[in-house]
Amino acid sequence: MATTDLYEYPQELREEFEATEAIQFRDGSQATGADIWHYMTEVAPKKYPYAYTQRKYVDGRMSRDIHLPSAIKHNYLLLTMNDRINKSRENGSPVIFVQGGQSVDPYYAAGGIALRPASVGMWSRGRHEGLGLNEEVVRRHKQKEKAYHAISFEACQTAGYESIQEGGLPVDMVAPFTCLRCSDISYGVEAHRHGPNKTVKLMNIDYPMRHQADKQWAVEYFSDNLRRLTREIGKIAGREVTDDDLSKEIRLHNEGRRLAIDIAELWWSADVPPTNGLDRRHILQMGGMEIHGDPSASLTILRESKAYISERVKNGIKAEGVVDKPVRLFICGSCVRPNDFRIEEAGAIIVGNDNHWSDICTLVKEEGDPYQNLAHAILSYPYEQSVELRAAWTIEQLKKSGADGVLFLYQWGCNTQSAVARMLCDTIKRDTGLPTMIIEQHEGGSEQSEQLLNRINAFIEMI
Amino acid sequence: MAIKTLEVIRKRLEERPAELKKLRENGQKVVGWTGYNVPEEIIHALGFIPIRIAIGGDDRLVEVGGRYASSKNCVFIREIVGAFSENEDPFIQQTDILAFDATCLQNFRAAEVIEYYFKKDVIVLGVPRNFYWEEGKEYFGKEADEFTRLLEERAGVSLDLAKLGESVALYNDIRKTLKSIYSFQAAKDNVISWVEVFDLIQAVDLLDKKEYLALLHQTLAELQELQHNPVIEVDGNDARIFISGSLIPRGDRKLINIITSVGGRIVGDDIWTGILPHLDLDIKEISPAGVALGYLNRTPHAALPYLDLESDRRLKKLHELLAEFKAQGVIYHTLRYCDPFTFKAKETKDVLAKSAIPVLEIHTEYAGSDYEALRTRLEAFVEMIKIKAESAAEVTV
Ligand code: SF4
Ligand code: SF4
Numbered sequence: 102m103a104t105t106d107l108y109e110y111p112q113e114l115r116e117e118f119e120a121t122e123a124i125q126f127r128d129g130s131q132a133t134g135a136d137i138w139h140y141m142t143e144v145a146p147k148k149y150p151y152a153y154t155q156r157k158y159v160d161g162r163m164s165r166d167i168h169l170p171s172a173i174k175h176n177y178l179l180l181t182m183n184d185r186i187n188k189s190r191e192n193g194s195p196v197i198f199v200q201g202g203q204s205v206d207p208y209y210a211a212g213g214i215a216l217r218p219a220s221v222g223m224w225s226r227g228r229h230e231g232l233g234l235n236e237e238v239v240r241r242h243k244q245k246e247k248a249y250h251a252i253s254f255e256a257c258q259t260a261g262y263e264s265i266q267e268g269g270l271p272v273d274m275v276a277p278f279t280c281l282r283c284s285d286i287s288y289g290v291e292a293h294r295h296g297p298n299k300t301v302k303l304m305n306i307d308y309p310m311r312h313q314a315d316k317q318w319a320v321e322y323f324s325d326n327l328r329r330l331t332r333e334i335g336k337i338a339g340r341e342v343t344d345d346d347l348s349k350e351i352r353l354h355n356e357g358r359r360l361a362i363d364i365a366e367l368w369w370s371a372d373v374p375p376t377n378g379l380d381r382r383h384i385l386q387m388g389g390m391e392i393h394g395d396p397s398a399s400l401t402i403l404r405e406s407k408a409y410i411s412e413r414v415k416n417g418i419k420a421e422g423v424v425d426k427p428v429r430l431f432i433c434g435s436c437v438r439p440n441d442f443r444i445e446e447a448g449a450i451i452v453g454n455d456n457h458w459s460d461i462c463t464l465v466k467e468e469g470d471p472y473q474n475l476a477h478a479i480l481s482y483p484y485e486q487s488v489e490l491r492a493a494w495t496i497e498q499l500k501k502s503g504a505d506g507v508l509f510l511y512q513w514g515c516n517t518q519s520a521v522a523r524m525l526c527d528t529i530k531r532d533t534g535l536p537t538m539i540i541e542q543h544e545g546g547s548e549q550s551e552q553l554l555n556r557i558n559a560f561i562e563m564i
Numbered sequence: 565m566a567i568k569t570l571e572v573i574r575k576r577l578e579e580r581p582a583e584l585k586k587l588r589e590n591g592q593k594v595v596g597w598t599g600y601n602v603p604e605e606i607i608h609a610l611g612f613i614p615i616r617i618a619i620g621g622d623d624r625l626v627e628v629g630g631r632y633a634s635s636k637n638c639v640f641i642r643e644i645v646g647a648f649s650e651n652e653d654p655f656i657q658q659t660d661i662l663a664f665d666a667t668c669l670q671n672f673r674a675a676e677v678i679e680y681y682f683k684k685d686v687i688v689l690g691v692p693r694n695f696y697w698e699e700g701k702e703y704f705g706k707e708a709d710e711f712t713r714l715l716e717e718r719a720g721v722s723l724d725l726a727k728l729g730e731s732v733a734l735y736n737d738i739r740k741t742l743k744s745i746y747s748f749q750a751a752k753d754n755v756i757s758w759v760e761v762f763d764l765i766q767a768v769d770l771l772d773k774k775e776y777l778a779l780l781h782q783t784l785a786e787l788q789e790l791q792h793n794p795v796i797e798v799d800g801n802d803a804r805i806f807i808s809g810s811l812i813p814r815g816d817r818k819l820i821n822i823i824t825s826v827g828g829r830i831v832g833d834d835i836w837t838g839i840l841p842h843l844d845l846d847i848k849e850i851s852p853a854g855v856a857l858g859y860l861n862r863t864p865h866a867a868l869p870y871l872d873l874e875s876d877r878r879l880k881k882l883h884e885l886l887a888e889f890k891a892q893g894v895i896y897h898t899l900r901y902c903d904p905f906t907f908k909a910k911e912t913k914d915v916l917a918k919s920a921i922p923v924l925e926i927h928t929e930y931a932g933s934d935y936e937a938l939r940t941r942l943e944a945f946v947e948m949i950k951i952k953a954e955s956a957a958e959v960t961v
Contacts, residue, residue, distance in 0.1 A: 253906040279693050279869070284669035287693050288907040291869035295911045303871040307693040309703065310666050318706035319690065325699040488676055511636070516901055519634035520673035524680050541636070 107153035110142050114167055121170040122405050124178070126185075127209075127397040128192065134170075137177045145180045148230045151237040152180060157442050159234065164380050166420055171406040175383050178393040178402075182220065183227025186394055189214055195273035195337040196394075198261045200286050202435065202484065203278040204460050205391045206475060207327050210350035211334035211342045213274070214394050218261055221272065224394075225264040244268055252292045257514030258436065260289025266296030273337050276304040276330060282435055282456070282484055283517050302337070306330055312487070314480040324476035347471040353400070354390050354465070360403040361388020361461050367410050369452065369502045373419035374427065375410050378441040378451035380420070384410075388461040424448045428564045431455075431504035433495065433525060434511045435518045437542040443554050449561045453502040455495050459484035488521060492528035499533060506564045507537040508557065536564055567756055567790075569783040573767050576779070580770055581654035587613060593718070594658050598644065598674075599665030600836055600865040601691050603855040605735050605847075606712055607663065608773060609728040610719045615655055616769030617662075618837055619647055620816035623931045633677050638902040639929045640813060641674045648682045655770060661718055663711070665689040668867035668904055687714045695860055695868050704860050705853030712852040729850045734773055739842040741780040742768070746839050748787045750804075750831040750889040751794030756787060758830040759820060762838060766814055796831075798890050803949040806891035807833040808882060808912070810899040818935065819897055819926060826943040827950075832889035834882055835897070836865060843881075867904035879915055886921060893922040893949040895942070900929040922949060 119134040126132070132140075146153050154162060164172040178185075190196060197208050199215045208215035216224065222241075229240060248263035249256060260277075264270040279287035287305050294303060306326045309319040335342040365385055368375060376384070383392075384406045390396035412418075419425075422442075428449035432438055435456050444451055459482045466474040483494035499507065509526055511519045519541070526537035538560045542553060584594055595612040597604065607614040618640075619625075626639045629646030637645075647653045662684050664675035672688065679686040690707040692700035712723055742765060748754060749761045764783065768776055787794075798804065805828040812819065812835055823830055834840045840863060847858035863881040870876050886894070894916060898906045906927065913923045924945040928934055 251910065253903070253909065255901060255903065255906050280669060284867075285903055285907075287869040288903055291871060292907060292911075294871055294873040295914065305693050305869055305871070307700065309690050309692070310669070310672055311688045311690055313690075316706075316710070318703055322692070322699055322703035326694065329697075329699075488680055511634075514636060514901075516634075516636050516638070516670050516903060517673060519636040520670070520677060522634060523632060524677060 107146055107150055108155055124398050125401045127395050141177055149180055151232055151234040154234045158440055166377055166380055169380055171384055171402045172380050174402050178398055179223050182223040186224050198272050198275040200277035202282050202456055202460055206350045206354045207331050209396055210347040211331040212338035212340055213334040215391055216394050217391055220394055221261045221264055225268055225270050255514050257512045262292055265301055266298050272301055274302040278308045279305040280308040320476045323480055324472040327472050344471055351465045351471055352467055357388045357390040357400055358461055358464055360407055361385050364407050364410055367414050371414040374423050374450050375413035377420045377422055386457055389457055423450055428561050429503050429505045431499050431507050433509040437510045437512045439557055447558045447561045452504055453498055455484055488524045492525055496532055506535055509539045510542055513541055513543045567786050569779055569786055570760055573779055584658040593660040595661045595663050596659035597663040599671050600667040601859045602663055602665050603859050605731040605855050606852055609731040610715050610723055618813035620813035621930050626930050632681050636901055638670050639900050641670045645674055645677050648678050662686045665691050667691045667865050693869055704856055708852040708856030725850055732847050738777050741784055742842050745784055748794050750796045752797050752799055755790040796890055802829045803946045804829055804831045804892040806886055806894045808894050809897035810902040810905045811836040813837050822939050822942050826946050828946040832885050832891050834885055866908055892953055896923055896925045898927045
């Protein structure tokens with residue numbers, strides 16, 4: 102790929118950006134504005150040219166809201182994933198593969214690093230330098246193909262198998278919360294038992310179902326699962342994990358969650374969208390403290406983002422690329438989402454989603470037994486409740502976010518969320534009268550199919 | 565030589581829906597259950613009539629069910645949802661309460677969909693994925709207590725442990741007798757076929773348990789009369805087939821019919837509508853938790869993940885049954901979108917390949933469109949086994 106095809110950050114921004122806050126890492130080190138600017142303008146375009154593609158609709162295309170420092174910093178953290186994770190591993194922090202929609206407090210409390218599929222993918226991608234977009238897409242697909250072959254061609258996801266078993270990525274443990282919103286996670290974990298990597302430890306953190314938060318025995322069982330988890334990670338990290346470690350981590354993660362809630366409320370309160378949909382999603386997701394593989398780093402960006410967004414809301418600044426009165430869409434369902442750029446071109450904006458948001462906005466009690474508190478909070482995630490309860494919470498989010506319509510997306514091969522889609526949409530329609538649409542997405546190219554986007558566009562026009 | 569009692573059972577199955585209707589008019593309640601770890605004795609001991617909802621083979625119902633759940637659910641679950649929507653199945657029509665378990669999360673979701681759209685009274689039993697941990701067992705015991713409490717509420721009586729003991733004894737006798745009958749079908753010069761035994765096993769899901777046990781004893785007596793000493797051994801002319809994988813419920817005959825039509829002889833199975841759920845069920849304590857743990861400690865269902873391949877009891881049991889029934893080839897059957905079994909298909913094939921057991925994977929659904937393609941593949945597989953068996957026989961001679 103010729104360098105001229107690559108996006109370049111405007112040099113006139115440099116001074117302003119370099120003066121922004123440094124990212125503070127968990128190990129005490131930091132990256133200043135100048136470090137980040139240098140990396141993003143000099144180093145990364147050569148190492149990872151695909152990330153600087155000018156193609157608009159590519160999944161993973163970086164935000165162009167260059168006046169929002171968090172957008173650049175978020176991408177800096179993603180592009181440095183390989184270097185940072187390798188360094189942390191060398192310093193004794195085991196890496197644990199987890200899944201989306203779960204909190205990661207116990208993993209960090211035990212001295213580990215929890216990475217969900219997207220972050221594991223970034224780490225793995227970071228090991229292949231100099232690739233253009235097409236080369237990178239081909240590489241990824243080839244690897245994924247191997248995983249489907251080793252697991253099942255009907256699998257909607259592969260639990261990082263392609264990276265951990267086929268790609269030699271040194272993940273120490275695969276230990277997600279299973280059953281949480283999804284059945285396939287546990288089969289994905291199990292599939293690792295027949296892979297060539299015999300060193301990776303496997304564990305299911307078993308999430309009980311059906312009125313789980315109201316059953317003391319379910320809370321205890323899940324809390325036992327969490328205790329076993331921290332013990333096992335502690336063994337790899339060579340340390341004993343105390344209750345106090347977990348309490349401290351809960352406090353830290355609660356801060357992230359609270360910041361995300363504050364930012365969401367600010368964002369929703371604005372007359373015009375203060376950021377584009379992509380940045381909104383990225384910033385709020387940082388409240389889950391998992392996306393960068395370093396909760397402290399996520400926390401620094403969250404704090405800074407809050408200040409920037411407050412300012413924009415106060416001054417009525419609208420994000421670039423968003424139309425004046427966009428149709429406000431709320432997204433339901435796991436593992437897939439529509440392309441933000443296309444949505445915005447069609448005159449809409451995504452104002453919220455239920456999946457990760459469900460765990461991010463669930464605060465954990467800070468007094469008392471931390472395992473029980475955490476277990477109770479996790480078992481209370483609104484996304485994981487019966488359909489009526491999940492719908493009631495979703496409706497609350499729809500109201501807060503001023504949504505005009507709901508899109509429920511699920512992935513081809515997803516047996517669990519697909520089965521909930523119609524019930525949830527019917528309940529939302531019944532109780533709010535809002536229009537809803539269910540869409541099945543086929544994983545495939547880096548860009549979404551025209552057919553899918555046409556359907557979404559028609560939905561937006563209808564609203 | 566026909567076994568006369570089988571005819572009686574067929575007739576009793578036909579009469580059963582009308583009989584259930586009458587019993588309900590007289591105040592009895594029918595609990596329809598579906599899942600893989602539902603402790604049926606508890607339902608029985610509370611005075612309910614338990615029937616298992618396991619139907620398949622109707623593509624139209626699959627299509628209807630998919631509208632409420634989704635086209636990405638396994639065809640079995642879709643058909644069940646479709647059957648509740650159409651309400652034409654004579655047994656489903658007679659259900660008052662439904663009991664589902666969460667062994668397979670698709671079953672769990674089906675419970676939600678049926679509850680939501682068809683306003684059924686549904687009880688769900690949670691099942692631990694870490695079923696081999698002490699903590700998992702404790703959780704399951706408590707879930708069984710809760711399951712019992714919810715049933716007691718509906719029964720208007722408390723569970724009497726003496727009655728539970730009687731139900732356990734009755735079911736134990738059924739399981740023991742079924743096991744004895746099962747070995748006859750695999751014997752040389754067999755007087756009963758696997759298909760007949762399979763039907764017989766499925767009748768337990770619907771008939772009155774005491775009557776069923778009497779009929780089983782009668783069947784066994786007839787068999788013993790006809791064949792004093794059944795010996796399981798390979799006969800040169802047979803292609804001895806073992807069916808593994810996703811369940812084959814009442815109404816789904818496609819695979820079985822094709823296997824037999826191309827000359828295969830089915831001699832064993834480890835499917836969850838076959839003999840497997842009736843094996844190794846050891847109830848150590850007469851209590852809801854004790855019964856439930858007996859169920860959980862059986863050979864685990866594929867929906868419950870087990871993380872060490874070497875000590876996997878499901879695969880161990882498969883090998884054990886293959887040896888016991890002297891099977892010469894395995895048909896690994898996976899239903900469309902049945903992830904518990906499709907995720908393990910390649911792995912199971914690899915494991916069996918190490919033991920030099922031929923395997924054919926059949927991935928199918930209830931539509932008839934793949935009938936000819938399946939027939940061709942199965943014909944070739946059966947042929948291959950026969951050739952292998954013949955050459956082995958020649959070597960021995
Ligand atoms: S697509 Fe559905 S089944 Fe697959 S991982 Fe996501 S939630 Fe689970
Ligand atoms: S085990 Fe397979 S057939 Fe049974 S309910 Fe689950 S997905 Fe369906």
